[in-house]
Amino acid sequence: MKKLSFAILALCLLSYGTKAQLLGPEKSHSRADSLRGMLTPLRTCYDINYYHLDVKIDIDNKSVSGSNEFAFTATQDFTKLQFDLFENLKIEKVVYKGAELPFTREFGAVFVTFPKIIKKGSKDRFTVFYNGNPKVARNPPWDGGFIFKKDKAGNPFVSVACQGLGASVWWPTKDHQSDEVDSMLISISIPKDLDEVSNGRLRSIVNKPNGYRQHNWFVANPINNYNVTFYIGKYAHWTDSYNGENGPLSIDYWALREDSAKARPHWDADVKPMLKSFEYWFGPYPWYKDGYKLVQAPHLGMEHQSAVAYGNEFKKGYLGRDMSKTGHGLKWDFITVHESGHEWFANNVTTKDIADMWVHEGFTTYSEALFTESTQGKKAGEEYVIGLRKGIGNQTPIIGPYNVNEEGSPDMYPKGANLIHTIRQLINNDEKFRAILRGINKTFYHKTVTTAEIENYIAKQSGLKLNKIFDQYLRYIKIPVLEYKIANGTLSYRWVTDVTGFDMPVKVTLKANAYSLIKPSNDWKTIKVDASINVDNFKADPNFYINIKKAE
Structure with a gap:
């Protein structure tokens, strides 16, 4: 956010x-x-249950390569669906039951056709393999994309922020807020001398060829795809616990070692x-x-679920x-x-x-x-x-x-x-x-x-x-305007609003140093006020977000 x-x-x-x-x-x-x-039938025909995002991030070349597995439940019979991936990223293949599926692309939308009808209620899966250079953010987090910075010692300090822009800026996904995946495995491979943090809990770190290590994080709860993230750097890590309403809550802090x-x-x-x-x-x-x-990030901040980005x-x-x-x-x-x-x-x-x-x-x-x-x-x-x-x-x-x-x-x-x-x-x-x-x-x-x-x-x-x-x-x-006039100990008042029939109660000064509730409408009403109240000292309770205006 x-x-x-x-x-x-x-x-x-x-x-x-x-x-x-x-x-x-x-x-x-x-x-x-x-x-x-838009939520079209090509999107509503399937409900996302699980993703396995498995990618390698090449920091030197500012590129990403890998795959994302889509596990879903069909909400209706269909042979074609839409997922999303930015145009600048190449789709190598879409694999279903060991065979490649035909697909077409239009802007950031990808349309996949299956060899037979996927029946309503059935559970199925396919995997998208892709690679490319994701958009680099110019002013994160407002202008989203990948963020490549360095810490004071010159070590890579890398992350992503994509709210609004969309998670499909860096990985293939059903890029619509209405459908949150139920759980997710996030596997991020990076150079072995760096640390990596993602959402959820760390399951394992696995050595990979060419000096890379794969960090496997599992998210057990539903998550919106714009919240899916990674943080790469030289981190210090320490833990704590909070005794909350549902019992002990684990707290993990990740700050750059230098900070x-x-x-x-x-x-x-x-x-x-x-x-x-x-x-x-x-x-x-x-x-x-x-x-x-709470994870130190190379940008100001974002609400990345269970891995909050901090850059203040x-x-x-x-x-x-x-x-x-x-x-x-x-x-x-x-x-x-x-x-x-x-x-x-x-x-x-x-x-x-x-x-x-x-x-x-x-x-x-x-x-x-x-x-x-x-x-x-x-x-x-x-x-x-x-x-x-x-x-x-x-x-x-x-x-x-x-x-x-x-x-x-x-x-x-x-x-x-x-x-x-x-x-x-x-x-x-x-x-x-x-x-x-x-x-x-x-x-x-x-x-x-x-x-x-x-x-x-x-x-x-x-x-x-x-x-x-x-x-x-x-x-x-516009916000509501309380229009008023005071004459001969009588307050006349009404709302001036775009909405017809607006009748929100509000507290005003009918006597000095006290607020009383009145119930204005779009029509003029009157009420007696204390002799100490005049058009210049009359006011509304500032806790109500309104404007007041003396009537002409």
């Missing part, structure tokens, strides 16, 4: 233009976009408090079978900056906390379409506020999330267009978090709010979801009418 400074976010937003309406600015989408983002002395105390300060906070708010860590790893230079905040400008964010490491928060939202609960990525980023950004609350108090947590509003541009909706592999506005981070914080105010019961967060992770445990499923779950469990609220914040650019 791509980490963005909100200062950078604001600049990025400018590129979207100002003419966006409900679905954002008009943008043409290509056949390649649809092949990548291990400063990594140990720095990571120790945040990891166990983070796990304690997030298990309290979200429920048990979702990957006890695979453990928790062992600084507090976001590379030493507080995203909220409150000071609270300088008391913990942004990447450690944020990327680990994704273990619950993004990795455990994953959206089917990247257009709904606000579910990943909004809840995980709010996890920063919850961690701040857990460690510094509720007021600090509120101040933190309110402070993040400085990075919101409100120029395009935070839900993107569906079926073309395109995410919405980067506002999904701070705006999504502030939508959740606003809903928390409406629920007005922190135990119920916490139960909803935990309930999302339990109900959709190891599943892929739509935004509608998340919206409906929150509405049902809270007992609130939230559909118009979700519509306004997620599908339109």
Whole structure:
């Protein structure tokens, strides 16, 4: 999940233009976009059960070669299916039952034809052999691909980040978030004088010809393919354990040997408090079978499942900056906390379409506020999330267009978090709010979801009418404007919104130094206010993410 400074976010937003309406600015989408983002019968005809990715990484030539085995269950009768691999990578052959299958390619889509009908409910498998030079990332993790760097001693320091761009940038796979493989064996062969870390647990290290060693990592839980990763370098490794809700949770730390002395105390300060906070708010860590790893990476960070990528230079905040400008964010490491928060939202609960990525980023950004609350108090947590509003541009909706592999506005981070914080105010019961967060992770445990499923779950469990609220914040650019006027001790007020019939309650000052709940609609309403309240000192509770405006 791509980490963005909100200062950078604001600049990025400018590129979207100002003419966006409900679905954002008009943008043409290509056949390649649809092949990548659309769930067609050639993709839904099979459900991925298991992958064995077995590759050799040639660091000097920046190349990859090897194979991936697809084990699947047919969801309908078919003779043809689609998998994905970037055009610049060569497919040597596709093997099924010892024979080569015919295939065709169109952009990044590969179409394989079987010699007979694969019957619904049957389990089968095929293997793709390939090689080539994967795209090299220009600005990881935002611009994805392979990352080739060196440590201070000149040793290789290599990894990959591919969220959004897609795992098919470096290995053949069914490249759609909706279908997570149930388990996976990741075999990475590298020069024997280097260390390699991947997702899951290490099963074995096997010597290979020509000075290579194969590192075999098994992932026992479902995993989305953009999370599948490797880290190559000269690593120091140490372990710890956390006594969590589901028992002892293994913790593995992997830092470059040259950085291990400063990594140990720095990571120790945040990891166990983070796990304690997030298990309290979200429920048990979702990957006890695979453990928790924090791995130094040659890029800023990514939520690689059970092997979280860390590149924040062992600084507090976001590379030493507080995203909220409150000071609270300088008391913990942004990447450690944020990327680990994704273990619950993004990795455990994953959206089917990247257009709904606000579910990943909004809840995980709010996890920063919850961690701040857990460690510094509720007021600090509120101040933190309110402070993040400085990075919101409100120029395009935070839900993107569906079926073309395109995410919405980067506002999904701070705006999504502030939508959740606003809903928390409406629920007005922190135990119920916490139960909803935990309930999302339990109900959709190891599943892929739509935004509608998340919206409906929150509405049902809270007992609130939230559909118009979700519509306004997620599908339109503007946030609600509370328009008001005060005359003769009477407050007149209404909502100005894109959504018709918007009726979200909000707390305002009907008397000095106190907030009271009112229930505006799009029509003018009136209520008496204390004599001390006038148009200049009237205000709304800042915990509600809205604008207020004096009526003309």
